[in-house]
Amino acid sequence: MRPDARDPDGSLLEVFRRLSSGPRGLSEVRAAEGLVRFGENVVPEARDPSWPRRFARSLRDPFTAVLLCLGLVSAAVSAWGTASVILLLVVVSCVLRASGEHRADRSTAALRRLVATTVTVQRRADEDAPPVTREIPVEELVPGDVVRLGPGDLVPADVRLLRSTGLTVHQAALTGESAPVEKSADGDPGDGGVLHDPRLCFQGSSVAAGSATAVVTATGGDTRFAAAHRRTGKPPATSFERSVQGVSWILIRFALLTPPLVLMANAALRGRGLETLPFAVAVAVGLTPEMLPVLVTTCLARGAALLARTHGVIVRRLPALHDIGAMDVLCVDKTGTLTQDRPVVHRALDAEGHDDPEVLRWAAAAAWWSLQLADLPAPDALDEALLAAADEDALMAYDGVTALPFDPARRLATVIVRTPGRLGTRTLITKGAAEAVLPRCALSDEERSRLRELAQEQAAAGLRVLAVATAERPAGTRAVERGLTFRGLVTLRDDLAPTAAEALARLAARGVGVKVLTGDHPGTAVRACRDLGLPVAGVLTADRLDTLTDPELTALARDTTVFARCTPEHKTRITRALQAGGHTVGVLGDGVNDLPALRTADVGIAPRDAAGVTRESADLVLAGKDLTAIDHAVAAGRHAGGNIASYLRITLSSNLGNVIAMLSAGLLLPFLPMLPAQVLVQNLCFDAAQLAFAHDRPAPSALRRPSVLDPRALLRFIVGFGALNAVADLATFGVLAFALRGPGDDEALFHSGWFTENLLTQAVVMVLLSPGSLGRGGPRPGPVTWSAAALAAVGLLLPASPPGAALGLSPLPGVYYGLLAAVLALYAVGLLAARARHEHRGTGARSAG
Numbered sequence: 124m125r126p127d128a129r130d131p132d133g134s135l136l137e138v139f140r141r142l143s144s145g146p147r148g149l150s151e152v153r154a155a156e157g158l159v160r161f162g163e164n165v166v167p168e169a170r171d172p173s174w175p176r177r178f179a180r181s182l183r184d185p186f187t188a189v190l191l192c193l194g195l196v197s198a199a200v201s202a203w204g205t206a207s208v209i210l211l212l213v214v215v216s217c218v219l220r221a222s223g224e225h226r227a228d229r230s231t232a233a234l235r236r237l238v239a240t241t242v243t244v245q246r247r248a249d250e251d252a253p254p255v256t257r258e259i260p261v262e263e264l265v266p267g268d269v270v271r272l273g274p275g276d277l278v279p280a281d282v283r284l285l286r287s288t289g290l291t292v293h294q295a296a297l298t299g300e301s302a303p304v305e306k307s308a309d310g311d312p313g314d315g316g317v318l319h320d321p322r323l324c325f326q327g328s329s330v331a332a333g334s335a336t337a338v339v340t341a342t343g344g345d346t347r348f349a350a351a352h353r354r355t356g357k358p359p360a361t362s363f364e365r366s367v368q369g370v371s372w373i374l375i376r377f378a379l380l381t382p383p384l385v386l387m388a389n390a391a392l393r394g395r396g397l398e399t400l401p402f403a404v405a406v407a408v409g410l411t412p413e414m415l416p417v418l419v420t421t422c423l424a425r426g427a428a429l430l431a432r433t434h435g436v437i438v439r440r441l442p443a444l445h446d447i448g449a450m451d452v453l454c455v456d457k458t459g460t461l462t463q464d465r466p467v468v469h470r471a472l473d474a475e476g477h478d479d480p481e482v483l484r485w486a487a488a489a490a491w492w493s494l495q496l497a498d499l500p501a502p503d504a505l506d507e508a509l510l511a512a513a514d515e516d517a518l519m520a521y522d523g524v525t526a527l528p529f530d531p532a533r534r535l536a537t538v539i540v541r542t543p544g545r546l547g548t549r550t551l552i553t554k555g556a557a558e559a560v561l562p563r564c565a566l567s568d569e570e571r572s573r574l575r576e577l578a579q580e581q582a583a584a585g586l587r588v589l590a591v592a593t594a595e596r597p598a599g600t601r602a603v604e605r606g607l608t609f610r611g612l613v614t615l616r617d618d619l620a621p622t623a624a625e626a627l628a629r630l631a632a633r634g635v636g637v638k639v640l641t642g643d644h645p646g647t648a649v650r651a652c653r654d655l656g657l658p659v660a661g662v663l664t665a666d667r668l669d670t671l672t673d674p675e676l677t678a679l680a681r682d683t684t685v686f687a688r689c690t691p692e693h694k695t696r697i698t699r700a701l702q703a704g705g706h707t708v709g710v711l712g713d714g715v716n717d718l719p720a721l722r723t724a725d726v727g728i729a730p731r732d733a734a735g736v737t738r739e740s741a742d743l744v745l746a747g748k749d750l751t752a753i754d755h756a757v758a759a760g761r762h763a764g765g766n767i768a769s770y771l772r773i774t775l776s777s778n779l780g781n782v783i784a785m786l787s788a789g790l791l792l793p794f795l796p797m798l799p800a801q802v803l804v805q806n807l808c809f810d811a812a813q814l815a816f817a818h819d820r821p822a823p824s825a826l827r828r829p830s831v832l833d834p835r836a837l838l839r840f841i842v843g844f845g846a847l848n849a850v851a852d853l854a855t856f857g858v859l860a861f862a863l864r865g866p867g868d869d870e871a872l873f874h875s876g877w878f879t880e881n882l883l884t885q886a887v888v889m890v891l892l893s894p895g896s897l898g899r900g901g902p903r904p905g906p907v908t909w910s911a912a913a914l915a916a917v918g919l920l921l922p923a924s925p926p927g928a929a930l931g932l933s934p935l936p937g938v939y940y941g942l943l944a945a946v947l948a949l950y951a952v953g954l955l956a957a958r959a960r961h962e963h964r965g966t967g968a969r970s971a972g
Contacts, residue, residue, distance in 0.1 A: 135338075138283050144267030144338060146285060147254040148245035157265030164264040164280055164342035177221035187213055187416045215417055242279040245269040245336075268339045276330045281346045282337035284308035284322050290333035291531055292324055297347065297716050298642060298690070303331035305531045318347070327714075332503070332531075418770055421817040426763040434755045435731075435746030443742035445767070446726040448760025448830040450709040451634055452701050453753065454694070454720065457641040460711060460748055461651045462617035466504055468512035469586055473611040476577055482611035486591045487513030489552040492523035492538040503529065505589065508615055524549060527602065534559040539602055542595060551594045553604055557612070560590035564609040578612060585650020586614040617651055624655045626750030633757055634828045638684060638701070640694045640720070645687035652685060659684045665693050676700040694720035707829060713737060713748060728753060764830030765821035765894065771832075773892050774813055776841040777885050778806070780848025787849070788856055788877075794870050798931050801878055808917055809885050815910035822894035840961070844892075847957055848884060851950040855880040858942040871933040875922040878932060880943055882918030886911040887947060891954050 139145050149157065181187060191213050198206035242261050245254045246268070256271065261279045264270070270282065278292070284306060291303035298304075298318050310321025317323065324337060327348040343349065423445065427438035438444050455461065471483035490506035491513075510518075521540040529536040535555025542548040553560060557578035561571050578588045592607035627637060637657060641648050645662050652659050663679065665688035671679065677700040686697055694710070698720045701708045710717065710724035713733035721727030721740055729741035730748035738744055745752045788796035797805070859876045889911040922932040 135283070135285065138338065138340065142267040142338065142340065144269070146269065148247060148269035149265070149267045150247045150250050150252075152249070154246060154263075154265055154268065157267060158263060161265055161345075162343055163262040165262055174221055178217050181217035181221055182213075187217065213416070217416075243271040243273075243276075245271070264339055264342055266339050266342055270337055270339060272324075272330050272335045272337060274330055274332055274334070278324045278326055278328045278330070280326050280339045281341040281348075282324050283340050284324065285336045285338055287335040288333050289531060290335045291331040292328050293331050294318070294325065294328035297325055297327055297714065306335070308335070415770075415774075418814060418817055419767055421814070422763040422766050425817060426759040430756055430759050434752050436752055436756050437744040438742070439744060440742045443726050444756075444760045445764045445830070445832070446707065446760070447709055447728075447743065447753075447756050448762070448764040449707045449832070450726060450757065450760075451829045452636050452638060452706040452708045453630065454638045454640050454698060454701075454708060454710045454724070455750070456712065456717070457617070457639055457643055457648045457651050460750065461620055461623050461639065461655055461657075463620055465618040466508045466587055466615040467618045468508050469614040469616045471611060471613050472577075472581075474574060474609055479611055482591050483509070483513055483613055485552055485593060485610055486554050486589060486613045488518055488521050488540065489536060489538045489554045489591070491518045492521070492540060493526045493528050493536050496523050496526035496538065497528035505587070505615065509589075509613065521550075525602070529555070535604075537602055537604055539596070547598045549596050549598050549600075551596055551602055551604070551607070552591070553593070553607060554589050554591045554613075557588055557590040560592050560607070561609070563604045564592050564607045566609060574609065581612065581614045582644075583646050585644070585646040585648070586616050587647075589613045589615070616654070617647065619651065619654055620749070622749055622751045626754050627655055627657050629754045630750065630757070632827065633754070633761075635757060638680075638686065638697070640686045640689050640697060642689055642716075643687060645685060648685045648687055657684070661685070662687065664688050665690065668693055668696070673700065673703070677703045680704065681706075691716040691719050695723050698723045707831070709753075711748070711750075711753065728756075758826055761826050761828075761830040762821050764832065765825035766816045766819050768830060768832055768837075769819065769821075769893055770813055770816040771837060772840050772844075773816075773888055774810070775837070776844035777809070777848055777888050779841050779845030780852060780884075781881055783845065783849035784852030784856075787853060791856075794873075796877060797874050801874055801930055801932070804930060805878055805881055808882060808914060812886075812889070812910045812914040815906040816893070818906040819893060820905050825894060843961070844888075844954075844957060847950075847953055848888065851884050851946060851953075852877070852880065854946050854949075855943065858939065858946055869933075871931055872935065875927070875932040875935055876939055876943075879918045879922060879935065880946070883915050883943070883947060884950060886915040886918070887951055887954065889914070891951060892958060 143153070182191065191210070194206050194210045194213065241258045242264055243256060244259050244264065245256050246259075247254050254269075264280055266280075269285070270279065272278065272282075272290075284290070285308055287306060287308045290306045292306050293303050304319075305321060306324060307321045312320045312322060318325070323340075324335075325348060326346040341347075420441065423438075423441040426444050427441060430436040430438060430444075468483065471479055471481075471486070473479035473482060487509045490509040494506065494510075520543055524539040524541060526538040527536060533555070535553055537551060537553045539549050539551050542550045553563065557575060561574055561578075564571070566574070574590075578590065581588045590612055591610045593610055594607045596602070630637060639648050639652060639657075645664055649659050649662060661679075661683040662685045663683045664686075668676065668686070668689075673696075676696065680697055680700045681704050686693065689697070694712075694717065698708050698710060702723075702725070707726075708724045709726045709728055710720045711728045711730075712718070712721050713730050714737065717729075718737055718740055721729065721737065726743065727741045728743045728745065729737045730745045731738070732748070733741070743756060785796055785802070855877060859873055889907055893905070893907040921927040921930075923934040927933075
């Protein structure tokens with residue numbers, strides 16, 4: 124059984140016995156045996172699937188599966204040309220998808236970094252030799268090794284402290300706490316859980332201050348760091364995947380029902396048998412857009428490539444680009460996203476709560492001489508903020524004598540300086556937490572209570588508070604921190620991220636609500652939100668959240684902006700609650716504590732400098748933790764999603780109209796309205812033309828709202844506009860009957876007339892319903908308009924050409940074109956009226972929502 128750091132109980136002696144080690148560390152022989160037994164100290168990483176595996180996995184895509192089934196049906200009825208074309212499209216789609224994902228993973232592989240590179244370890248040449256301290260690669264660390272930690276060191280494994288001096292540790296990657304946490308070898312484990320046990324430090328954290336000696340209790344895959352990112356099962360389907368599945372099942376049902384319906388209707392009404400089977404299969408193929416997998420992959424791949432090239436955003440999973448376009452709620456942490464995890468001075472207040480720059484001067488002098496006299500490697504964040512705000516000349520007026528640096532146990536720091544102009548007199552300056560400084564001041568109980576309330580008011584407003592006090596002492600006396608004169612308070616706020624306010628405003632304009640999920644105090648988070656102009660609709664803390672049922676949390680989460688004191692479990696539960704409320708949720712995180720929420724979200728986002736396992740689990744990897752990059756990703760996702768939705772709406776409505784008209788005409792005519800080869804060529808021409816949607820310009824309104832692919836709304840659209848298309852096709856039936864003086868007189872002319880009309884009506888649909896077509900996307904024709912013109916040219920020229928004759932088409936009389944123009948004009952008017960009504964209803968529905 125492997126040693127387990129998750130068992131903090133027991134004395135150090137018991138820990139050493141369990142690890143077969145001691146205070147002097149392991150011998151080289153035992154260390155080598157441990158390396159064989161436990162393996163290298165590396166976090167297990169999920170291996171990227173090979174390119175062939177990606178290709179095979181692409182075949183399970185619902186769109187590709189529909190196309191593959193139709194290809195197999197075509198092969199079954201010996202329609203080898205159709206089967207070859209469809210299967211070729213399947214291969215092209217799978218190649219594009221597998222190549223895009225493979226390229227994205229290769230880019231992300233360059234971002235991987237080790238948790239640590241080397242570690243200071245205490246080893247012995249043999250059992251009787253004295254221990255020698257040396258550096259070894261972190262991968263060679265084994266349970267039982269004794270390591271030394273200092274400021275700035277990354278904790279290389281899970282450890283139990285043996286000795287410590289003023290140790291504080293950043294463990295936000297595990298718990299979400301932005302402030303350093305105090306650790307002590309003789310601390311009380313309490314009841315705060317293993318992660319809050321002061322005797323334990325964990326891989327993924329780093330030393331903020333102090334030093335320690337510790338024994339390694341777990342390495343590699345046995346650490347808390349590794350356990351936090353280990354997958355527990357298949358992640359739930361995302362928004363795009365759920366939408367694709369819904370649309371695919373609609374296509375599958377129609378495709379499977381069409382051939383038997385055509386066969387039964389023709390057998391019952393026209394006495395036709397299996398000779399209509401190729402026509403029935405061609406109609407079913409015509410109902411399904413063959414280019415759909417190619418266009419979906421192309422749209423997403425183009426958007427992903429543009430993001431990587433212009434904004435440094437790597438899309439690791441192509442469907443995630445659509446998901447972020449559909450996102451309407453973004454969950455972020457406060458630290459590093461809204462703020463820079465760097466405090467700045469807000470105000471300096473005297474004992475009455477009035478502004479007093481003298482208080483800042485005293486506090487900055489204490490910070491300066493602490494840094495100079497205590498031999499600190501660098502000022503801490505609060506001292507750095509004080510020095511940045513103070514006048515440098517004022518600091519030089521003092522001459523430091525001695526300093527007692529900040530002690531986490533006492534929660535204050537003290538310096539002694541020479542009093543300017545008073546020989547033999549020293550001034551003692553103390554700064555620290557108000558709870559630690561006020562009891563050392565010469566104050567009445569009433570005054571001390573009032574000042575404590577003043578400090579609490581500032582803290583409740585989301586500010587960090589430092590109390591400052593001074594005292595004059597004769598030279599040579601001890602630095603006694605008693606009977607001090609209270610000078611005032613210095614309040615500090617988190618420095619705001621420079622682009623956060625603008626990015627929040629832009630996300631709000633796109634209909635994306637931002638929720639703040641943080642481990643910090645609620646007042647601090649609320650303060651940051653208000654400073655950035657983010658309206659705070661509600662605040663929910665972890666203790667209140669724990670009392671709510673899932674339905675109650677779902678109802679409350681919708682109107683809550685700040686979730687404070689959150690653990691990883693809370694973040695995951697909040698994400699699920701938002702999804703249960705009908706939202707498409709994105710989560711931005713950089714620590715191991717964010718992993719469960721990232722995997723639960725519809726789209727997980729991580730910055731490049733996030734923990735390696737977090738980057739591996741994210742769908743999108745940002746160049747930096749910047750909300751502006753997310754805004755660009757949202758725009759790219761909506762661009763791609765809008766083009767995909769336009770393609771589906773226009774293609775399926777036009778195809779449905781053609782199928783309805785084709786089936787109706789097939790029952791009215793004594794011959795087939797079109798030959799199977801003509802149906803397939805017409806359908807392939809239309810699908811090839813609609814590849815232009817991958818390069819279309821979406822309407823500006825499409826970028827202002829989530830691009831949700833709703834199967835029910837899509838079905839309503841294609842039924843309504845498909846019926847209108849069928850009316851136009853059947854009107855052409857009457858035109859042909861009049862122009863040809865009886866539709867039965869010439870089958871070739873009827874086939875040619877309907878072939879031309881179908882391509883022309885589909886070109887009209889592309890121009891009038893496409894967001895980027897002429898008159899809607901800009902003053903110049905877009906790619907869809909040019910593609911529609913090419914499609915119309917094919918419809919007009921092919922019947923009179925040699926290839927048309929090979930398909931069984933023939934030239935049409937001139938009178939037909941005049942009548943067809945009238946039908947198309949009426950169809951265009953009806954199409955514009957239906958589009959205006961549809962857009963008005965859509966706007967009204969969004970306003971009501």
